[in-house]
Amino acid sequence: QSALTQPPSTSGSPGQSVTISCTGTSSDVGAYNHVSWFQQHPGKVPKLMIYEVNKRPSGVPDRFSGSKSGNTASLTVSGLQAEDEADYYCSTYAASTYYVFGTGTKVTVL
Amino acid sequence: QVQLVQSGAEAKEPGASVKVSCKASGYTFTNYKIHWVRQAPGLGLEWMGISNTGDDGSRLAQKFQGRVTMTRDASTGTVYMELSRLRSEDTAIYYCTRDGGHWGDNEYWGQGTLVTVSS
Numbered sequence: 001q002s003a004l005t006q007p008p009s010t011s012g013s014p015g016q017s018v019t020i021s022c023t024g025t026s027s028d029v030g031a032y033n034h035v036s037w038f039q040q041h042p043g044k045v046p047k048l049m050i051y052e053v054n055k056r057p058s059g060v061p062d063r064f065s066g067s068k069s070g071n072t073a074s075l076t077v078s079g080l081q082a083e084d085e086a087d088y089y090c091s092t093y094a095a096s097t098y099y100v101f102g103t104g105t106k107v108t109v110l
Numbered sequence: 111q112v113q114l115v116q117s118g119a120e121a122k123e124p125g126a127s128v129k130v131s132c133k134a135s136g137y138t139f140t141n142y143k144i145h146w147v148r149q150a151p152g153l154g155l156e157w158m159g160i161s162n163t164g165d166d167g168s169r170l171a172q173k174f175q176g177r178v179t180m181t182r183d184a185s186t187g188t189v190y191m192e193l194s195r196l197r198s199e200d201t202a203i204y205y206c207t208r209d210g211g212h213w214g215d216n217e218y219w220g221q222g223t224l225v226t227v228s229s
Contacts, residue, residue, distance in 0.1 A: 003154070036214035038155070045205065045222060046147075046155065051215040089155050093213050098169055099145070104154040 004102035011108040022090030030071035034093035114220035132206030
């Protein structure tokens with residue numbers, strides 16, 4: 001089972017929106033509504049931002065939203081802020097491997 | 111409050127084994143599964159496996175089958191991950207993380223344990 005495919009990097013100015021894609025297959029992303037997104041600042045522990053495609057844990061700003069279409073899931077960060085600069089990882093359930101992460105995307109706030 | 115506290119950093123030689131612990135508190139230990147995730151320097155997250163704290167069962171990523179053992183001690187609320195036949199590529203931070211009952215809602219993470227494999 002290969003990692004889910006994410007763009008290596010993306011960037012945006014403060015106040016803008018960025019969208020990160022997470023592409024899998026019909027056996028993982030496309031088959032289940034079990035996509036999660038994690039934010040990780042350098043040297044820090046990953047933080048859950050989205051689970052079950054579009055659900056936010058308590059305390060996560062509503063600037064973060066998730067969606068899915070076919071075999072691709074997306075995380076959108078609206079109203080970009082300096083503290084959003086971090087690495088972001090998607091993950092999903094896969095029947096064959098149970099759990100798989102994406103390759104990770106570095107978000108830079110210009 | 112929910113806490114996952116991991117054991118300290120380890121330095122091992124190639125071929126040795128390492129056992130990392132993750133002590134849970136603030137909730138009923140057997141009600142939630144514990145995952146192990148690792149991150150090599152400068153690289154992404156890699157899922158290693160899941161420990162079913164209710165019955166001491168586990169499911170491992172194929173890559174780690176035969177080299178990783180996950181166990182738990184329900185009396186102390188501690189989960190263990192042992193990785194054997196270490197090689198330099200196993201140098202990484204190892205995290206335990208608890209799901210919240212829904213798939214993928216891994217809201218709680220340990221602080222991470224750095225394992226360095228070097229001769």
